[in-house]
Amino acid sequence: MGIEIRVEGLRKSFGRQVIWEDVTFTIPAGEISALLGPSGTGKSVFLKNLIGLLRPDRGHVYVGDGDVPRLRENELYEMRRRFGVLFQDGALFGSMNVYDNIAFPLREHTRKGEGEIRRIVQEKMEMVGLTGAEGKLPGEISGGMRKRAGLARALVLDPEIILADEPDSGLDPVRTAYLNQLFVDLNCELGATFLIVTHDIGTARVLPDNLGLLFRRGLVMFGPREMVLSSTHPAVNQFFNARRQGPIGMAEEKDQSQIDDEGAYQAMPAPIPPQLMPSDGRVRPSMRRPGEWLRRHQVKPPPGSFIDDEGRNWMTEWDELVAERRRPR
Structure with missing residues (x-):
């Protein structure tokens, strides 16, 4: 099962350049969380701080009982075994075939025999849909397959936390949709804590x-998907609805004069789509009933929210949809 990550008062800078400061939030155990933000806001740097590849200027990262920035080297080594990391480009060894790439962590970090390693590797390859590609080199497979091979390698040590850095970069929309469904299915099956860094608004x-948004050297907002997607906060509304009007500019944040020139532009958030469900129709433990957060906080959903491609309203037809998906096929 997944474990909770608590981040308190985190600050990171490189020389005089402050990346972010006073970042505080909790990544819930066993849930899928996504962290977004404009380019250059330190999303990948944040992941490196979580696993101790970089150390913050100050603050805490609690993973279980350990505070990552204060762990000794041997303790840090053991703590990292609780993580599985999918790097942005897959980070496969070009001279090794897919099988050996996925087996690498087992050979490096365990004393398992080759028979047990083969069983585990084949199990993870089946999970990510790579059965039959064992003997191929990274250069002989597509970008989407390399991502899935990197994900299989991240899973072989049965991590409690899975970090994915821009998993959809370089993928076409169809492969991105397949990868998103795979994340949902794996979370349902493994119960691990997922943190995904992405630029893809469709994925988010x-x-x-x-959902969380990094901007202006800090964390603007982090919370349940419906809370963030219904927010009228200027930066959140602009980013998650991909609009030009707002405090985010082409390079960095706009200055106040630019914002003033735009006037008091305030757009309604876009409709909130239904959330992806596992392929087998199960409801994940962390999946909330559509509209639940909005109802509880008396927030009116944007018009057209929770309507799927078949025109069904998930807020009013949720029980029927769940029952339909659970029927044998």
Whole structure:
């Protein structure tokens, strides 16, 4: 099962350049969370701080009982075994075939025999849909297959936390949709805590249970998907609806004069789409009933929310949809 990550008062800078400061939030155990933000806001740097590849200027990262920035080297080594990391480009060894790439962590970090390693590797390859590609080199497979091979390698040590850095970069929309469904299915099956860093708004709107936005050297907002997607906060509204009007500019943030020139532009958030469900129709433990957060906080959903491609309203037809998906096929 997944474990909770608590981040308290985190600050990171490189020389005089402050990346972010006073970042505080909790990544819930066993849920899928996504972290977004304009380019250059330190999303990948944040992941490196979580696993101790970089150390913050100050603050805490609690993973279980350990505070990552204060762990000794041997303790840090053991703590990292609780993580599985999918790097942005897959980070496969070009001279090794897919099988050996996936087996690498087992050979490096365990004393398992080759028979047991083969069983585990084949199990993870089946999970990510790579059965039959064992003997191929990374250069002989597509970008999407390399991502899935990197994901299989991240899973072989049965991690409690899975970090994915821009998993959809370089993928076409169809492969991105397949990868998103795979994340949902794996979370349902493994119960691990997922944190996904992405630029893809389509992914962010349908995949995670929780969303966060980094901007202006800090965390603007983090919370349940419906809370963030219904927010009228200027930066959140602009980013998650991909609009030009707002405090985010082409390079960095706009200055106040630019914002003033735009006037008091305030657009309604876009409709909130239904959240992805596992392929087998199960409801994940962390998946909330559509509209639940909005009802509880008396927030009116944007018009057209929770309507799927078949025209069904998931807020009013949820019980029927769940029953339909659970029927044998």
